[in-house]
Amino acid sequence: MRALDVVLASDFRLPGGTNHSNAQELAIQKRLGLTTGLIQCNSRLSARPIPWSASITAELDAHSVRPLDPSVPTHARLALLRHPVALEALPNLTSYLAVDQALIIANQPPVRPSGTPEYDIAQVTAAVQERLGITPTWAPISPVVREGLKKHGNDVRIADRDWINVFAQEATPPPRVGFTTKTPRIGRHSRPQKAKWPATASEILQAYPPTDDYDVRILGGTTALDGVLTGVPSNWTVHPFGSLSPQEFLADVDFWVYFHHPDWLEAYGRAIMEALWSGAVVILPEYFRATYGDAAVYCKPADVRRVIDEFRSGKRNYLEQSVNGQTFAQTHGPAVHEERLLRLLEQSPSPLGNEAEPPRREIEISQRISTSKQPSNRSTSRPPGPKALFITSNGSGMGHLTRLLGLARQLANDVEPVFFSMSQGVSVAGLAGFSYEYVPYTSALKTRATTWNEYFRSRVLAAIAHHHPSFIVFDGTWPYKGLMDALEEHPEVRRVWVRRAMWKPGVQSPHLDNPGLFDTIIEPGEYARTFDRGATTAVGGAVKVPPMTVLSEDELLPRQQARAELGLSSAPDRHYALVTLGAGNINSIASTQEHITAVIADIPGWDSVVTKPPIATRASSAHLMTLSTFPMAKYTRAFDFAVSAAGYNSFSEWITGCLPTVWIPNTATKTDDQEARAQWAAYAGIGECVSDQNGAEVALAVGRMTDDSVRDHYAARLAEVKEPNGSPAAADIVMRILNNV
Template sequence: MRSIDVLTVTDFRLPGGTSHSTAQELSIQKSMGLTTGLLQANSRLSSRAIPWSSVITREIDRDSVFPIIPGDHIHARLAILRHPTALLAMPDVSKSVRADNAVIVANQPAIKPNGDIEYDVDEVTAVVESRLGVTPEWAPIGPVVRESLEHIAGVASVLPYDWTNVFAYSGEPVIRTGFDSRRPQIGRHSRPQSAKWPNSRADIVSAYPVAGSYDVHILGGAKPALEIISGTPSNWTIHEFGALEPLRFLGAVDFWVYFHHSEWLEAYGRAIMEALWSGCVVILPEYLRATYGDAAVYCEPAEVRAVIGEFCTGVRDYLLQSRVGQEFAAGHSVDLHKDRLCSFMGKEEELRNDELTADGADVGGRSITPRSEQLSTSMPGRTDRFAGSGRPRALLVTSNGAGMGHLTRLLGLARAAAKDFDPIFFSMSQGLEVVGAAGFPYEYVPFNSALQTRSELWHRYFEDRLRLAVRTYKIDVIIFDGTWPYRGMLNVLKSSNLLRVWVRRAMWKPTITSEQLAKAPEFDLIIEPGEYAGEYDVGATSQDSKSVRVSPMTVISETEVLPRAEALAELGLVDDPETRYVLVTLGAGNINDLNSTLERVLSAVSRAYGWHPVLTKAPISSAQASASYTTIETFPLARYARAFEFAVAAAGYNSFAEFMDIGVPTVWIPNMSTMTDDQDARALWARDVGVGLRALESEPESIDEAVARMFDSTVRAAIRDRLASLDRSTGAHEAASLIAGAWHSHQARGRFGNRS
């Protein structure tokens, strides 16, 4: 288990103040000689897959600040967990990560101004306790958040001081010398969110005049305001978010004015601190006086011009107010963060001179792990779990499928090959957390559609990430599961001495050309996962003689499937002879509209007395579950298959292979919207040989008929008998043996991967 000083947990993708404040704390911790691990929480606060904030990645280095991969064994002296809403998505690291102390930094009130709950304090506390094995203390970011926490009964412990954001600009602030009172410059900067703007036209035009002797400067976009006031005023200058450095922008602003939505509370705005530091006179809502005191001026939106007028006429002293604000901002220096760290971990000089570990070296008063035992990178992904194993390292690369097929196949392969190889996943699948839950390290690489960037840029990005991963982890074998080998991956393969394996699923639609098969010479070994319905395969791969076919590949074996009673108990379903369950698993719903088909299936199952449908939600599903039916979200689903009398399922590779292997009578509804996978061929084969029934989305009555037939116990029994005669799925172990043999041949030819 690796010991570190600080574990920081949040969603590092978020723009704005949270990431900037986190980055400054990371910088301070580095300056103190502390080691910090970063654990990502993929929260709902980001609606799409985006990279980590650049202000975070700039702080990552080889020794002091590095990402933690789920599965790494970590012991931290202090865990700092930011943004309670994000923490609900904290990965389950309960078996591998422990902390002596934990602090939840609450950056927003727990209760909204309208009385609604922003986050459940007890729920967040329970998540952190279950993940880290320690009861956290709560640290409000300022008086507004503290007040909301103090109104909630049951908060275990709230620190007596606020965890205010550090504001650590280098050098001294520029002292103002005055402003042009004939045409004051009003400004503001914030993220382009509706909550950051007033929600009434009167408040907007009062605080940010649309006429008269004022200029208004906006950094961060003004779309929410412009939609309300219907157009861009001639005296407004608008810069989009990130277009200018804040301090450069603020240098041209005399009065920084900030009012927001009536249902928003500003906890402790970093933008406000930047405005104070720059010397602007800051004008805020009255409730923020408890946070900023004399550093700012407070009024209602309708009073802004009158307040500015008092400074223009000399009733108020502009230079004095500017200086008071700068002194307030200067008080939030690096020493603030150092002091609170020391309150948990000891005096700063003790932190700098902790006793060295047995394998550490004294470098500048701190312990540095020897370089040979580190696998670090400036991109998310660091692991020392395999240090000294002596086994070759395999990078398992999967494409961005509409379902979980590519990832699940390679997870089964990783489990089978773990005695011969050290697997590390490198995937575009947003269901990648199942890999971490299985105990394997991984890197997530967003696909082009997730990043919403140009194809050419994405290919270069992918190649750079892959090349870095190969070098950083000292990879010996690349195993790719996908239909289309990416240009960047082929470039990496050509320039390296790796064993190159392509796990290429068969059963392509007849309309798909053989163009991709021409890339076979770029690989040393091509493995074709077997198909129970292989005799119905008429696609391009059926004519290819260069691949080695194995049995169907599944993620678990039949012996790992739970007995019916245990499966029902784990799923929370009643074990009652009068109650029978039907598993409904029609796929992720990311490429086809499942609503009408799903409703048809649910109606067909529910109309029979004693029969209850149970829906599934895949880890990458974008479809919403029906609130009227029991829904389960578990992986691997096959482990619980014996809880059900029969299933209604899409005929994708995984479900088809698993249910055939386990012996689950199934109504197969092929997804006709897939690009390559010929699901209907599988469904036709199952119908024709009597190991399943087939129904079609385009023929709703066929769904009713197939489900009705499955209610008949004699039909189910006949299908089970035929399923029992099928060969078992051992493809994952067969593939692992093939790769191990290819690796030994690779070495015998004098090719030693990436660690020679």
Template sequence: MRVVDVLDISDFRFAGGTAASIAEEIAAQAGAGWTTGLIHLNGPLVARVTGFNPRITEQLADGSARLLIGHDPVRAAITLIRHPTVLDQASDQLPPITTEQVVVIVNSTMIAPDGAREFDPARINRLVRQRFGLDPLWAPLSSRIRGQLLAAGGDLRLIADDWVNVIDARSWHVEHDAPAGDRPVIGRHSRDVAAKWPRERAELLAAYPEDGSVEVRVLGGARSARAVLGSQLPDSWRVWEFGTREPREFLQGIDTYVYYTDPRWIEAFGRNVLEAMAAGVPVVLPPVFETIFADAALYAEPAGIQEVVRSLHRDTNLWLRISEHARATARRRFSRQVHVDRIQALSGLEARTPQAGGEQSGHSASRLRGTPATRAADERPKLLLVSSNGTGMGHLMRLMAYARRATHFQPHVVSLSQGVAAVGRLGMSYEYVPSAAGLGMDPSSWQPIFTDRIGAVLRRVRPAVVVFDGTWPYNGIEELRSTHPDPLWVWSRRGMWQPGRSRDQLKKAAWFDAVIEPGDFASAGDIGATASAPAVRIPPVTLLDEDELLTRHAARRELGLPTGGRIALVAFSGGAVEDVTSDTAAAIAACRRVGLEICVTQSVVAPDVALPDDVHVINPIPLATYQRAFDVAISAAGYNSFHELLRFGTPTLFIPKRNSALDDQGRRARWAADQGWSLCAPRVSESGTVPMLAELLEHGDEMIAKVTAMDPGNGAVDAARLLTDLHRGRT
């Protein structure tokens, strides 16, 4: 029996306000000393294949919450189901749960702008009774959602007070002076969907003028606004895409927050509005928001918006009064303590001393905690992913990239890599099988151990498809294939082998039903054994997509790095100790000479290297999440680092690893340099590296633009589609 104080059931892939609200409540629960368990259900509102929201992932890593996977029973004092649609679509995936109270939190509109219902409350009631043996309490975020629930009828037990979003107002505080420019600067931050903008051209321009009388700043994209305007966006508008700037940083640069949407859209609460208030930015809203924010905001119909904006701009005292009142309201009515109080009232839990990890921040995202292997509760066919033990984590990361997108399957990972705990961070089950080197054994003595362990996994998991990622299929695979003929077997085999090496290994393709070759940006320069070998070739594979990376400000904050100035990433791992030490020392010296702060990685699979006290040391997995923190990089040219750094826009000096057994890092790095995408050198020297860093700082954006122009997209999607098609073809 797994026991927690609070059990949160939701789709933890949600972006924007929903994820932020879940994360704030988890933080509040941890601050009260309560344990939190998370059960993830894939809901219908997140159509895109993606991983957990980074904020939730961080909290799993630092111990604020615990991911509960599998069918073992769970007991909780109170269970929170955030958004009824997740239960509507996947309640059969829940393990047995014993709980004193179930609360269904309705944090978005029940009625879509076209009039369609997102869910049926009566059906959700029935599902809760079936799964928990209790009648749930319904918790609308606002009076607007409460009205929808009441209008729906049925036997719904509504909580007395709305389940308002909460916020840590201190973390949103910014130093903000009253408007001083010649014209007001107004802004808004939201996802770029049509419902989040006024639907009529006149109303949109009343809120966000085109005549230059105000400067309009938009965070979140404005394609929907352009569709309404029927032309290019006005010159007086500045637009940033969703996730490209930290909201707190954005709010510091505006005078007034103006938020107007399609009048048919019922905004459940408006977390973006609360964030603006916590930052001390006066807010102008449609009158329908008054039941939520009362006198903490200003209200106007479209025709009167600009008069309110102008009055704030010309009256400094008024601006300051509204700003401070907004901050005070955020602290008083929407603090984390509000959430602690309501949990206490509903469950009887008493706040106690916070447990270890409950309030950690800063480097917390870099401390990885895995999830033990366990049998999942759903009925999808099983996908077994087996990775070899390379000197880095490329094999493992590729398999995770496939698994995240192969939603047709239930994945389980078996790895010889000591970094396998990274799998648990993405909510997948895993187990570790030590390699021959890890056990200090010769390969012939170790082989029976490998065959026995993988055979036991095959009998227990009973996969429909097995994917092995490595350049050297172990002999035990042939034996396992003969004793376990039911699964389809797939070899994921990276290219760019050193010329003249390991050609005999390609004969082992006969053991597999299919061979996938993850593409390489430098494939045109590949002259190794795989260049002409039969395979299904897909675009280059990365674990993440660009929209999953943190903004520059957020990445630096999470890593504990300075928010200002230029920072270089130095990333050498998996090489000989003397090489890594020499290259790192020279890179540090060169970075100092061009005025860069230095951040060095220490991979879980790399040797420790002594570093100066003023060098920042990080170990986040996956590193790409934080890549926007860095202005330039000096890196080895392994498959993962090469493709992540180029695909996600970091100007890079590649230093090929000198002792690579098979991976042709030198040819990969030289090919990219020949295209003008990056720079490369055989080794790092202080005198030789300084001018290269200067060139990257001056021309790096031009180099990266060339990569963006030819990037065919993430091949992980193609691999997932191939695996699904193979299985469906078999069945």
């Protein structure tokens, strides 16, 4: 029997949003290392024999995503069934497919506002029961659909959470700095369908004024208005559908206005999300408020001019509303699908191996660590205490984010942490149960520092206005001007700087001489502190704590359990080396990694496992066993030794877990002195220090680590030097500040 993680049933011929959503979810499932089988439903939505959407065929490959083969009996842990109308044509699968659970993803209400039915809930449910052999749960994509299901669904099961569509943009949202022209520029883009426009000429011209006081831009043509308008107003610029990308079109639009036919209900508007992402202020009918909240502005067509004029006059804050929209769009990124999918798959056993399938070489575990260290049966809802904004810089690794995640876990029983990070790995905070917001750094936005700092200031102010934090904790090499400007406007907010030591010699920051900007500075401990030659050694005022890690030693899994969870052999004669050289975003690690794994492969009884951090942009090597999980430290004891970069996280975590290590420092970092850490490790006798430029030296060090006596020696020394986790001590300092102790 073939084993799959997911099967997806839909009509893959459809153009537009349905298959955009299918394709984006398939891409995420592939990245998670999951296998997906596709089931075509030849629905009444497309009467012509047309091929599958190009967005779907682009995701097909030999192993991860392919059509389900009816000749092969198959078991899947989860069935995703998208579009109720398509499911009317679901083929009978009972003779060759068994699934553990099934979700009907309802992308539109069952009944139109006029009372015309779109689909019959009971009939679709019965079709799934008959043809798949399981009673499905309905998962609405928005509050609008949920309301329709509740009204017309009788006794069907409805999921507790909406299955919101993923809006995965490769770029980061461009910050707005003001209006594009003196004349307000109104825009809209949609398919050329009558349902996408108001029914009357009066409402059309109210929403899109036909006067030179407004510049109206239309992407999608106006053929749907034939017979409704007598002609296209002279102040309208009309582009045919598909003649511009939405991103190109929206870049010049100040206000994106969307009103549609009264017999149409929009469950989820991909065009709306594109407009929010662009930074245009979005104006919608009132019923959208349940879906988009304060990300958009709501009114009737007759009020559009008044709303726009209020923003133009300054009565309403345009940039603040723009940021609200972009922030909302970012919360619909890939992490949404990762979290819900892994949550559902946890409810079903992993698929058994299959001789017909190639071995899975990538182990991707999105670990749901607890919000606090202490086990608890309490609800995962946050306590009613004060909120704290945890702000981290991007960095070249995960150090800033990981330190604050460890701190947040210690504080979670007393405060509500909210992460506000420039790290592209920030979704790990969501897996720990914390709210988070991603804010791209200037290098990601490719903007000047002055422009970015103004943008960052506006984002921080919006976050403070939304969350009302009692204090902020910042972890970064130096505080940004945009952050400090925002905090100047909120002197009531207490602030803490978690400032790592071990700066490279010669690196300076003006903030080192002005510690009064913060209520206190916490310096996370460094094992290699006697080798610290950086600027922080010359300034005082910081409160020092032991090395900070996200997990304490007692949270690391025992060896057998760790290997079992990773799918590694527990046989006593099988040995594993962890190769973790960093993200590879600022330095090339491929050749060094290949060299190390080749050396290990030549040693009988040894295998290597290569890590891929959450922020890594490089692709995994097809022939290496790759592990992508967070926090990696949980599985420390699964391995016999590590070959590792000497960043703060890895250095502290491998010492905590007494893991013998060959240290290969990353010398391309801007401020972090990894070379000094690795040199101290060799001096202290807890590991080996080698350069990635010397292949022979690397091979010798790796070879020595395969000797049991060498590893035993290093493990004993590590046990002597390891210190307790500094995160609880840092949490005590923060709470004393909060309580004015």
